[in-house]
Amino acid sequence: xxxxxxxxxxxxxxxxxxxxxxxxxxxxxxxxxxxxxxxxxxxxxxxxxxxxxxxxxxxxxxxxxxxxxxxxxxxxxxxxxxxxxxxxxxxxxxxxxxxxxxxxxxxxxxxxxxxxxxxxxxxxxxxxxxxxxxxxxxxxxxxxxxxxxxxxxxxxxxxxxxxxxxxxxxxxxxxxxxxxxxxxxxxxxxxxxxxxxxxxxxxxxxxxxxxxxxxxxxxxxxxxxxxxxxxxxxxxxxxxxxxxxxxxxxxxxxxxxxxxxxxxxxxxxxxxxxxxxxxxxxxxxxxxxxxxxxxxxxxxxxxxxxxxxxxxxxxxxxxxxxxxxxxxxxxxxxxxxxxxxxxxxxxxxxxxxxxxxxxxxxxxxxxxxxxxxxxxxxxxxxxxxxxxxxxxxxxxxxxxxxxxxxxxxxxxxxxxxxxxxxxxxxxxxxxxxxxxxxxxxxxxxxxxxxxxxxxxxxxxxxxxxxxxxxxxxxxxxxxxxxx
Amino acid sequence: xxxxxxxxxxxxxxxxxxxxxxxxxxxxxxxxxxxxxxxxxxxxxxxxxxxxxxxxxxxxxxxxxxxxxxxxxxxxxxxxxxxxxxxxxxxxxxxxxxxxxxxxxxxxxxxxxxxxxxxxxxxxxxxxxxxxxxxxxxxxxxxxxxxxxxxxxxxxxxxxxxxxxxxxxxxxxxxxxxxxxxxxxxxxxxxxxxxxxxxxxxxxxxxxxxxxxxxxxxxxxxxxxxxxxxxxxxxxxxxxxxxxxxxxxxxxxxxxxxxxxxxxxxxxxxxxxxxxxxxxxxxxxxxxxxxxxxxxxxxxxxxxxxxxxxxxxxxxxxxxxxxxxxxxxxxxxxxxxxxxxxxxxxxxxxxxxxxxxxxxxxxxxxxxxxxxxxxxxxxxxxxxxxxxxxxxxxxxxxxxxxx
Numbered sequence: 001x002x003x004x005x006x007x008x009x010x011x012x013x014x015x016x017x018x019x020x021x022x023x024x025x026x027x028x029x030x031x032x033x034x035x036x037x038x039x040x041x042x043x044x045x046x047x048x049x050x051x052x053x054x055x056x057x058x059x060x061x062x063x064x065x066x067x068x069x070x071x072x073x074x075x076x077x078x079x080x081x082x083x084x085x086x087x088x089x090x091x092x093x094x095x096x097x098x099x100x101x102x103x104x105x106x107x108x109x110x111x112x113x114x115x116x117x118x119x120x121x122x123x124x125x126x127x128x129x130x131x132x133x134x135x136x137x138x139x140x141x142x143x144x145x146x147x148x149x150x151x152x153x154x155x156x157x158x159x160x161x162x163x164x165x166x167x168x169x170x171x172x173x174x175x176x177x178x179x180x181x182x183x184x185x186x187x188x189x190x191x192x193x194x195x196x197x198x199x200x201x202x203x204x205x206x207x208x209x210x211x212x213x214x215x216x217x218x219x220x221x222x223x224x225x226x227x228x229x230x231x232x233x234x235x236x237x238x239x240x241x242x243x244x245x246x247x248x249x250x251x252x253x254x255x256x257x258x259x260x261x262x263x264x265x266x267x268x269x270x271x272x273x274x275x276x277x278x279x280x281x282x283x284x285x286x287x288x289x290x291x292x293x294x295x296x297x298x299x300x301x302x303x304x305x306x307x308x309x310x311x312x313x314x315x316x317x318x319x320x321x322x323x324x325x326x327x328x329x330x331x332x333x334x335x336x337x338x339x340x341x342x343x344x345x346x347x348x349x350x351x352x353x354x355x356x357x358x359x360x361x362x363x364x365x366x367x368x369x370x371x372x373x374x375x376x377x378x379x380x381x382x383x384x385x386x387x388x389x390x391x392x393x394x395x396x397x398x399x400x401x402x403x404x405x406x407x408x409x410x411x412x413x414x415x416x417x418x419x420x421x422x423x424x425x426x427x428x429x430x431x432x433x434x435x436x437x438x439x440x441x442x443x444x445x446x447x448x449x450x451x452x453x454x455x456x457x458x459x460x461x462x463x464x465x466x467x468x469x470x471x472x473x474x475x476x477x478x479x480x481x482x483x
Numbered sequence: 484x485x486x487x488x489x490x491x492x493x494x495x496x497x498x499x500x501x502x503x504x505x506x507x508x509x510x511x512x513x514x515x516x517x518x519x520x521x522x523x524x525x526x527x528x529x530x531x532x533x534x535x536x537x538x539x540x541x542x543x544x545x546x547x548x549x550x551x552x553x554x555x556x557x558x559x560x561x562x563x564x565x566x567x568x569x570x571x572x573x574x575x576x577x578x579x580x581x582x583x584x585x586x587x588x589x590x591x592x593x594x595x596x597x598x599x600x601x602x603x604x605x606x607x608x609x610x611x612x613x614x615x616x617x618x619x620x621x622x623x624x625x626x627x628x629x630x631x632x633x634x635x636x637x638x639x640x641x642x643x644x645x646x647x648x649x650x651x652x653x654x655x656x657x658x659x660x661x662x663x664x665x666x667x668x669x670x671x672x673x674x675x676x677x678x679x680x681x682x683x684x685x686x687x688x689x690x691x692x693x694x695x696x697x698x699x700x701x702x703x704x705x706x707x708x709x710x711x712x713x714x715x716x717x718x719x720x721x722x723x724x725x726x727x728x729x730x731x732x733x734x735x736x737x738x739x740x741x742x743x744x745x746x747x748x749x750x751x752x753x754x755x756x757x758x759x760x761x762x763x764x765x766x767x768x769x770x771x772x773x774x775x776x777x778x779x780x781x782x783x784x785x786x787x788x789x790x791x792x793x794x795x796x797x798x799x800x801x802x803x804x805x806x807x808x809x810x811x812x813x814x815x816x817x818x819x820x821x822x823x824x825x826x827x828x829x830x831x832x833x834x835x836x837x838x839x840x841x842x843x844x845x846x847x848x849x850x851x852x853x854x855x856x857x858x859x860x861x862x863x864x865x866x867x868x869x870x871x872x873x874x875x876x877x878x879x880x881x882x883x884x885x886x
Contacts (some may be wrong), residue, residue: 090829147523164789175746245592267512303611317845337606338604338605339606339608339611341611342611342612346620347616350617350620351620354617354620354621357621358620358621359618365704373739373740375621377735381734381735381736381739381740382740383734383736383740394685403632404637404745405634405636405745406633406636406746407628407629407630407632407635407688407690407691408686408688408689408690409625409629409632409638409687409689409691410685410686411626411628411629411687411688412623412624412625412626412629413611418686418688418689419625419629421623421624421625422623422627422633422636423633423745423869429740429741430739431739431740431741432621432738432868433622433623433867434623435623436626445636446636446637446640447640456626457620457822458624467620468868469620469621
C-alpha cells in the first residue's frame with residue numbers, strides 16, 4: 001500500500017521576536033513584554049533553499065525517487081520550474097517527473113493527497129512544501145507568519161504511515177488574496193474568516209473523512225488543524241470533540257505559521273514521536289479544505305530525519321534587530337553602496353553547461369588515483385596523476401568539511417556584513433574556497449567543522465533573477481568548532 | 484633548467500610616474516610621464532625601439548585589450564606592441580616579454596611599460612568584476628583583502644603565534660614601509676604611522692585593518708632594455724643587468740588538492756628557487772641587498788619573506804619585529820615605500836619595483852639610498868594565496884660584485 005516512507009523538515013536558523021517587531025512599530029510595545037518569536041529566512045534563503053534543506057533532512061540513501069512536487073505560494077519563479085531547481089540541488093536523476101503546486105494555503109496537503117493517490121511505480125515521490133512569508137512591515141500577520149519547509153517521501157515499501165481517508169472541498173472563500181503581480185497579501189476581517197469560513201467549511205469535511213476511515217474523533221491520536229485566525233484551531237478541535245491531549249504542537253510562538261508548509265511541518269514533528277498504530281488527522285484551509293487521516297505502521301520509528309523539526313529549532317540564531325530583518329526581507333530600500341552595483345547577469349548557457357556543479361555541488365573523483373576534486377576538470381588536479389578525462393561525478397553536498405583558512409571581510413558587498421569566507425577541505429579530499437553562512441563572530445576558526453548548504457549567491461536585481469550556489473555553514477549551529 | 488638570461492639583458496633607462504590619486508590624468512598622461520623620464524634616461528630616440536610590451540590588467544579603465552593604447556600614447560612608429568596581463572604581476576610580465584625579446588636577438592632595444600588607472604570607479608579598492616562567468620558562479624564572493632587575510636589565520640595557527648603578537652608584527656611591516664615612503668616624493672602615501680594606529684585602525688578583512696592594506700592608486704612605470712654590447716656602444720657604463728626573471732603559476736593544486744596549509748605561497752617558493760638558480764645565488768639572506776616584495780597586505784609581505792628563503796619558516800614575524808627588514812636592518816625591504824605607500828596600479832607595480840632597484844644600484848635613490856647594494860630582488864604576485872601567479876626577478880651590476 002502507498003504511504004509515507006520518510007519525513008524531514010527545515011526551519012531557517014534566524015528568529016525575530018514579537019518583542020522586536022512590536023518595538024519596531026511607530027506605537028512601540030507600550031512598555032509591554034511580549035513573548036514568542038517567528039522563524040525568518042536569512043538574506044540568502046528563500047522557498048527553494050528551505051525546500052532543499054527539508055528534502056535533505058528527509059532523504060536517505062535508500063530513496064529511489066521518480067517524482068518530486070514542490071508546494072509553495074512563495075516560490076521565487078513564476079515561470080522556471082521551482083521543483084526542478086530543488087531536484088537539481090538534490091542531484092536527482094533527471095529521469096524524474098516534477099511539478100510545482102501553489103495557489104492556496106492548502107497546496108502542501110493537496111500535493112500530499114495527490115501523491116498518495118497517484119501510485120508510485122518504480123520508486124518514490126518526494127513532496128516538499130516550503131514558504132518564505134513576507135508581509136508589509138507592521139502588518140498583523142508579520143508576527144504570526146513564519147518561514148519553513150517540510151518534506152515527505154511517498155512510496156509503496158517501508159511505509160511508516162498509511163492513508164486511511166482523504167476528503168477535499170473547494171470553496172472560493174476569499175479570506176485573503178495575493179494578486180499575481182503583488183508581493184503581499186490583502187486580508188478580510190478575522191471574525192468573518194473564523195465564523196463564516198473555517199468554522200463552517202472545515203467541520204463537515206473532517207466528519208466526512210472520519211466516516212470514510214470508520215473512526216470517531218476520539219480515536220485520533222494526533223490532530224493537526226489549521227488556524228488562519230488566532231484561536232480558531234482550538235475552537236475547531238473543541239467543536240469536533242477531539243481529545244485535548246491529541247492536539248499537535250502548533251509552533252505558533254516558535255516558528256510561526258508557515259502557510260502551505262505548515263500542516264506538513266507539523267506532521268513531520270508528529271511522525272518523529274508517533275508510535276505504531278496511531279491515527280493522525282491532518283487538515284488545511286485555503287479556498288476550501290483538505291483533510292487526511294493517516295495511520296502509522298509498525299515501521300514507524302525505523303525512519304528518522306537527520307535533524308527534524310526539533311533539531312532545526314535547536315539551531316536557532318537570534319537576529320540582532322528589526323531593521324536588519326526589514327533589510328533582509330527587502331522591505332526597506334537600503335543604501336547598498338557602489339560595490340553592489342556590479343552587474344550580476346548570469347550567462348544561462350554557462351549555468352546550464354555546469355548545472356551539476358552550480359546547483360548540485362557535483363565535482364569529480366579520479367578513477368585512476370582516487371583524488372576527489374571540485375570542480376570536475378579535464379586533467380586530474382593531483383600533480384602525481386594529472387590524468388586526462390578520468391573523473392567520474394562525485395557529489396560533495398553531504399560531505400563534511402573543515403576550515404583551513406578564513407577571514408571576515410568588511411569590504412566586499414554582502415547584505416549581511418562582514419562576509420565570512422575561506423578555504424575548506426572536505427573529508428576524504430577536495431577543497432573549495434567558499435562563502436560561509438550563519439556565522440556568529442568568533443564562531444569559526446581554522447579546524448571548524450562545516451556543512452554545505454544550498455543558498456542564494458547573487459540577486460540580479462536588474463533582471464529579477466537569482467543565482468544559487470552552495471555555502472559552508474557551521475555544523476550544529478554555531479557550535480561546530482572542534483574542541 | 485634552461486641556461487636563463489643572466490647578464491644577457493641590461494636596463495638602458497627607466498621611468499616612473501608619481502603614483503597617487505591622479506584625478507587630473509588619463510592613462511595616456513601617466514604613460515607619457517613615465518616614458519618621458521625613461522627615454523631621457525636611456526638617451527635614445529623613440530625610433531630606436533624595436534618592440535614594446537604594455538602591461539595593464541583592468542581594461543575597463545581607458546586602455547583597451549590590445550597594444551593600441553601604448554602605441555597611440557607614445558606615437559610609436561608602427562612597431563610591434565603587445566599587451567600582456569597576468570593579474571597583479573602584469574608589470575613584471577611586460578618586462579619579461581621585452582627582456583626575452585632582447586635576449587633572443589629578435590630585438591635590439593625593447594620597451595616595457597605598465598600602467599593602471601584605478602581611480603575612476605567611484606570607490607576605494609579594485610574595480611568589482613562582472614559576475615556572469617563560471618568562476619563567479621562557484622567561487623566565494625571575495626575581495627583582495629579578504630583573500631589575503633586568509634594567510635593570517637593559517638599562519639597564526641600553524642606556528643602557534645598569539646593573535647596580538649602577529650597583529651603587532653603585521654603593524655610593523657606597515658610602519659616600516661611608511662617610514663621609507665615618507666622619503667619618496669613619487670609615493671602616494673608619505674605620512675609616518677605608529678604601530679598603535681595600525682593596530683587600532685578600522686577592520687577591513689579580519690585581521691587586516693586599513694593600515695594593513697596597500698593604497699589604491701594611479702600610476703605608470705617603464706623600462707627600456709637592450710644587450711650589454713648595444714648599451715656599451717651607446718656610451719653607457721656601470722650597467723644594471725637582469726640576473727633572473729622567473730614566474731610560477733598555480734595550477735589548482737593548492738585550492739583543489741591537499742597538503743598546502745594556506746599559510747604560505749606555494750608558487751613563491753618555486754619562483755624564488757628558480758630565480759636564485761638562474762642568478763647563481765646560494766645564500767639569499769646574505770647575498771640579496773634589497774627586496775621589493777608584493778606587499779599588497781602586511782601579512783603578504785610577512786609570509787613572503789619566508790617563501791623567498793630570506794627568513795626561516797615560522798620566523799619572519801620575529802625578523803620583522805627585530806627590524807631586520809627596516810631601512811637600517813640587515814635586508815631593507817620596500818625601501819621605496821612599497822605597494823603600501825605607492826598603492827597598486829596593477830600593471831605598473833612590477834616595473835615600479837624594478838625602477839627602485841635600478842635607482843638604488845645606480846646610487847640615485849636620494850634620501851633613501853642604501854649603501855652599496857649589489858643585488859636587488861623584486862617579487863610581484865597576482866591572484867590570491869590559493870591561486871596566483873608569482874614573479875621573482877633579480878637585478879644587479881653587470882658582472883659586478885655579489886657573487
